[in-house]
Structure formats: structure tokens, C-alpha cells
Amino acid sequence: MAARAGPGADWLPPRAPGGPVIHTVEMHAGGEPLRVVLPGGLAGLEAPEGLPLLALRRRLLASPELDGLRRLLMHEPRGHRDMYGALLARSELPEAAAGALFVHNEGASSMCGHAVLCLARLALDYGLRRPPPAGPGEVPVTIHCPCGPVVAFASWDGRRSGSRVRFHSVPAFAAATDLTVDVPGYGKVVVDVAYGGAFYAFLSAERLGLDVSSSKIRDLVDAASAVTEAVKAQFKVCHPLIKDVAFIYGTILTDGKDAFSDEPTNNICVFADAQVDRSPTGSGVTARIALQYHKGLIQLDQTRVFRSSSTGSLFTGKAVKEVKCGDHNAVIVEVSGESFYTGTSTFTMEDDDPLKYGFLLK
Ligand SMILES: O=C(O)[C@H]1NCC[C@@H]1O
Numbered sequence: 471m472a473a474r475a476g477p478g479a480d481w482l483p484p485r486a487p488g489g490p491v492i493h494t495v496e497m498h499a500g501g502e503p504l505r506v507v508l509p510g511g512l513a514g515l516e517a518p519e520g521l522p523l524l525a526l527r528r529r530l531l532a533s534p535e536l537d538g539l540r541r542l543l544m545h546e547p548r549g550h551r552d553m554y555g556a557l558l559a560r561s562e563l564p565e566a567a568a569g570a571l572f573v574h575n576e577g578a579s580s581m582c583g584h585a586v587l588c589l590a591r592l593a594l595d596y597g598l599r600r601p602p603p604a605g606p607g608e609v610p611v612t613i614h615c616p617c618g619p620v621v622a623f624a625s626w627d628g629r630r631s632g633s634r635v636r637f638h639s640v641p642a643f644a645a646a647t648d649l650t651v652d653v654p655g656y657g658k659v660v661v662d663v664a665y666g667g668a669f670y671a672f673l674s675a676e677r678l679g680l681d682v683s684s685s686k687i688r689d690l691v692d693a694a695s696a697v698t699e700a701v702k703a704q705f706k707v708c709h710p711l712i713k714d715v716a717f718i719y720g721t722i723l724t725d726g727k728d729a730f731s732d733e734p735t736n737n738i739c740v741f742a743d744a745q746v747d748r749s750p751t752g753s754g755v756t757a758r759i760a761l762q763y764h765k766g767l768i769q770l771d772q773t774r775v776f777r778s779s780s781t782g783s784l785f786t787g788k789a790v791k792e793v794k795c796g797d798h799n800a801v802i803v804e805v806s807g808e809s810f811y812t813g814t815s816t817f818t819m820e821d822d823d824p825l826k827y828g829f830l831l832k
Contacts, residue, residue: 485818499584499809500749500783545828561614567593576742580715581667583752590622591631617667636806641795642760666756674726694740710796734775750776
């Protein structure tokens with residue numbers, strides 16, 4: 471038999487009869503990966519006509535089979551502890567190019583800004599959003615996220631999308647400020663809690679005796695994870711409109727530079743199961759801007775630059791409109807950044823593989 475040179479009819483390896491064959495598009499934004507499964511690409515995740523996205527997310531979280539496929543895609547050997555994914559499905563919102571279920575090493579999140587920066591491009595390039603007949607220009611692309619519809623704006627040159635993308639967040643707000651929590655190993659710690667499509671605890675790393683730019687990632691991850699667990703245990707988070715998003719997703723350690731400046735401010739986001747964002751974290755930038763606006767540290771349309779302390783990648787953020795979210799004074803935040811394609815993959819599995827649904831090193 472001639473050696474196989476590349477994809478063709480017989481390229482797939484021996485695999486479980488009737489087992490999954492999952493095609494993905496691989497992207498990143500600011501270094502944070504995104505493994506995308508297009509609508510219909512994951513058996514069992516089809517969204518019947520009109521099924522609300524949040525119901526589909528609940529089904530994903532409750533189904534051992536679907537969670538097994540999440541682990542197959544996210545965990546080793548096909549992924550790794552810090553892999554991130556978007557499982558796309560039909561949305562009940564007619565204006566949405568797709569519904570997005572964001573998955574990571576532990577489960578599913580409510581918002582993912584770096585993913586929206588990727589998905590706006592993919593929607594145009596893969597036909598989920600028809601490009602404008604008018605030809606080149608900036609194109610609005612609505613991605614239906616668990617936190618709500620997010621409108622992104624991607625450039626289109628008539629043939630393909632461009633790498634720079636921006637999006638307008640869902641209403642973002644400060645949920646608590648100067649909250650004291652007791653963090654095992656660190657004592658009493660003062661944090662803020664804010665929502666940018668997902669709830670995060672915020673504090674400067676120096677409050678934990680660390681430096682967000684020079685401390686070891688391991689030390690930052692351990693400290694941030696301890697803060698997350700403490701806030702989860704000591705603060706009841708709630709969202710006025712969507713109960714599914716009412717959970718502390720992670721902790722963002724900052725350089726403490728919250729007052730407006732033209733200089734970038736550094737942060738690192740630790741979320742899910744000690745997972746580290748390589749990007750500045752789009753939903754985290756959204757929540758940080760909302761917090762800074764709440765504290766009167768920035769004005770509308772003042773752009774700030776956010777740098778990921780893990781890779782140095784940059785996103786920008788600015789509050790563009792005051793809104794209400796229940797009783798909260800909230801803002802719509804515009805986040806911008808660049809996303810890129812890194813390839814495609816096809817994943818299969820063999821029935822007798824004892825690690826067929828993946829594993830994570832502790
Ligand atoms: O950019 C973001 O918002 C996402 N990146 C990984 C963690 C967050 O969901």
C-alpha cells in the first residue's frame with residue numbers, strides 16, 4: 471500500500487465504528503487558543519429549532535456523553551490543561567450568525583471575549599454570516615453567547631476577513647467593591663467583583679505579595695485560585711437577569727494601575743481549573759473597564775490598553791455607553807484585538823483506548 475501523503479479519502483486512521491470524527495478549526499487571539507467545532511459538528515449537540523442556547527448549555531453540562539466529548543477535545547493528548555474551545559450551534563436569535571458554547575478544562579463558561587474575536591472572522595470566512603454584497607468594509611457579526619448576544623465587527627476585503635476585530639459587550643457592571651474575604655494561606659484579602667459577561671474577582675497581585683509581571687506563573691496561579699475559591703465560598707454572586715451566569719468564573723490579578731493612563735496595564739486571568747489565559751482576557755477587560763468606570767477612574771470613550779502578563783499580547787477596552795442591568799448602573803464596553811487561524815484538525819478515537827476521553831495531569 472502506498473504511503474499516505476496527506477488528507478484524502480483514506481486519510482482517517484482506524485477508529486471506533488460509529489465513533490466520533492470531529493473536525494475543528496484552530497485559531498488564537500492574543501495567544502489564547504480556540505478550537506472551534508462548527509454547527510452540526512458534534513453528534514448529540516444539535517440544537518432543535520428554537521431550543522434556547524442556555525438550555526443547550528445546560529444539556530452540555532448535564533450529559534456525560536457530551537462532557538466526554540468536551541474532555542476528548544480539551545484534555546491531553548489532543549489538548550492540554552489550558553486549551554479552550556467553542557462548540558457552535560444554531561441560535562434561537564435570528565440575527566445571530568451562530569450560538570457559541572464556550573468550553574475549557576473544567577466545563578463551560580458564560581462568556582469568552584478572545585473567542586468572539588476569533589468567531590467573528592470564522593463566521594464570515596466559513597459562511598455562517600454572509601458577507602455584505604457591498605464588498606470590502608467592516609461587517610457586524612452577532613455571536614450568541616450564554617451571557618447574551620454580542621455584536622462583533624470584523625473587516626472584510628471582499629474575499630476574506632482581516633485579523634483585527636472588535637466587539638460590544640453585554641451590559642457590564644461592578645458587583646462588589648472592597649470586599650474582604652479570608653483566603654487560606656494569604657489571610658484577609660480585599661477584592662472587587664465585576665461582571666463582563668462572566669464574574670471575576672479582581673485585586674492587584676501585590677496584595678498577595680506577588681508581582682503580576684515578574685512572579686512565577688505557578689505562584690500567580692496558586693494565589694489566584696485560592697482567591698477564587700474563597701470568593702466562591704464567601705460571596706453570593708447573582709445576575710439580575712440570567713441565573714445561568716451567576717458564578718465566579720475566576721480571578722484576575724492586576725498591576726494595580728486602574729486609573730486612566732495611556733500606558734498598558736498588565737493582568738493575568740486564572741479561571742476554571744487553574745487554567746491560565748494567554749490573552750489579556752476579553753471578558754476580563756470588559757469587567758475591568760466596568761469597574762474602573764464605576765470608580766470614576768475613566769470616562770466614556772477613553773481607551774485603555776490591557777497587556778497579558780503571560781504573553782505580552784494586547785487588547786484595548788473602552789466604555790462606550792451607559793446602560794442599566796436590573797438595578798445595576800452598567801456600561802457597554804468595546805474590546806478590540808487580533809485573532810488568527812492556526813490550522814484545522816480532525817479527531818477520532820479507538821474503543822480500546824483507556825485514555826480515549828482524555829486526561830489532565832494534577
Ligand atoms: O477572553 C476571554 O474572555 C476568555 N479567555 C479565556 C477565559 C475567558 O473566557
